[in-house]
Amino acid sequence: MKNRNELLETYIPIAIFGFLCLTRVVFTNVVGLSLTFLFSILYLFIENKRNKGQMEDIGFIPKNILPDIKKYWWLILIPVVSGIVSISLFKFVLPEVYLYASDTKPMLSFGKLLLQIPQLLILAFAEEIAFRGFFQTKLCNITKPIWAIIITSLFFAIGNFSAVSISGIIYISFFIFIDNIIYGVIYQKTKNIYSCTISHFLANVIEIFILFFYLFD
Template sequence: MKKIGTLSLIGLTVMAVLSFANFSGTSIAGLAVIIGIIFFFAVKKLEKQPARASGLDFRSIGRDLKKKSIWFWLILPVVMNAVSIGLALLFLPEYLEYVVARTEAFLSWNLLFLMILQLAVFALGEEIAWRAFFQNQVSKMLPLVPALLLSSLLFSLGHIAFGAPIVVAYDLFFVFVNSFLYGVVFYKTNNAWTSAIAHFLANLSSVFFFLWIY
């Protein structure tokens, strides 16, 4: 295992603390993404990392997508979204109401272009923060699976919105699973651009699922 620098450790700590912020009644957990992006570029500059080594290499997207094996991992989060919504339709309709209540302002065909743009920006930002920075740095201290589990747990907690316990648990479970899958994509490519594609496709599929249902 490698040691990480003080700057990285500070960034990891702040992101972890912010992930629990929603439990205090303040909606600032999303700041963890901004912090992660800032520390990613700060560490990249401090360590003089080339794009490929940093985990954010735009030029490698094409090479990543040519790997047939990576497409399984890119599409799997979309499948998991279909599973979560399908199971909810059958057994937990409260979950669908829970999600729509949080996103109804954006669930409109008229806002589709703007929504797609936002989803792309958010997906890339979260992948830079949680994969290119957080997962990358934690992987220097922990084996792969614990690093994936820790980053996915904190990522999930940062997305918590309170409601009926079973609905919240159901939502967090699938957020956790998809986060783990994004982490696998990042591990296999070392490229947050590519894991952002998986993240974007998953988010976009959810939007279309809910637009179709409602």
Template sequence: MNLNRSMVVVGLILMTIVSFSNLVGVSIAGLSVILGITFFFIHRRFGKRDTDGLDIKAIRTYVKQKAIWFWIALPLVMNIICFALAALFLPEFIDHIHSRTQFVISFDKLLLLVLQLAVLALGEEIAWRAFFQNQLSKYIPIIPTIILTSNIFSLGHFAVGNAVVVSYDIFFIFINSVIYGVIFYKTNNAWISTISHFIANVFSVILISFFIF
């Protein structure tokens, strides 16, 4: 195993361990994104840049494809379903997701909020799709790759609370993560999955603000 491949394996393992930290009461899961971005750019420096998953020039090509917009819009649809069901049957979910996100998102400053959502979406897509999923898919088939990546990604968002509410939250995070994974697989471009992730996050924040304020 060469040095670059060994570094990739170390990155995958560290991201997994850090993501699971939330489950044992150590709230450092967010560091998995920083780790993923760091390992992505290290690998990009020493690996093959033509397959690195962050080709900004290819954005125009993909956004012109009508078929990809179905996948881009799907997480937004899932969030509509998530919040609609929560409003009807699980209102505690709104408070849960607000408490989970208020430490990293400035709800009271619109411009800063939009910037934060964009940076968070891009960071997570570089870490979890352009690095983690992209590298893991070199070792196992794509379907288990996407499922495993999404499981770890979802658990990294775990926050203590009512078991039903937490499970509900994690379930929809998992579903959207699978969709982002499919988008990345279809495009090999984290910018496209970031667009989908950003749109879904903006809509979620709008709904949270509507219910909370």
């Protein structure tokens, strides 16, 4: 009975999540990510309710946000620095992708960028619930935390697949992987969805504004 319950509560959800994540390569961004988010978030909340758990049990600990920032501010800022480096090198490492991106500049505006900020916050929050609160936590039940973090980061990189050149995929996926290692470490240390969401959100915002104001001048 124990093995059966373990199969139902750990291995099968992990397998479904992994499969849905891989569909991101086949389907569009919206479809692939939406399926992954929907499954993991619904499963997480249903499982928690069934076990009569508290919101804090699944990483929703708002009271610890400030203590976590004070203690792990340097970890939280590493993805921001990584984003600055990756975007700054983007123009020189991937000139063909940069030129394509530059062509989209006339369609962008500062006002549209500001409207993207709440969208980036919601996206970062949903991704952290799915990949850290659900996937990484489930993996920690069957393997060491370090491997759970690495596997989660690999799947996140796959889940954010972009239809660009091979060199572009390698470059973008490398930095996504590194950033997600940090998000995973933050979550493992704090067990707080909000703390890794803050790091994720700040990195995304900095990257998009650097692209707009610096690289596309």
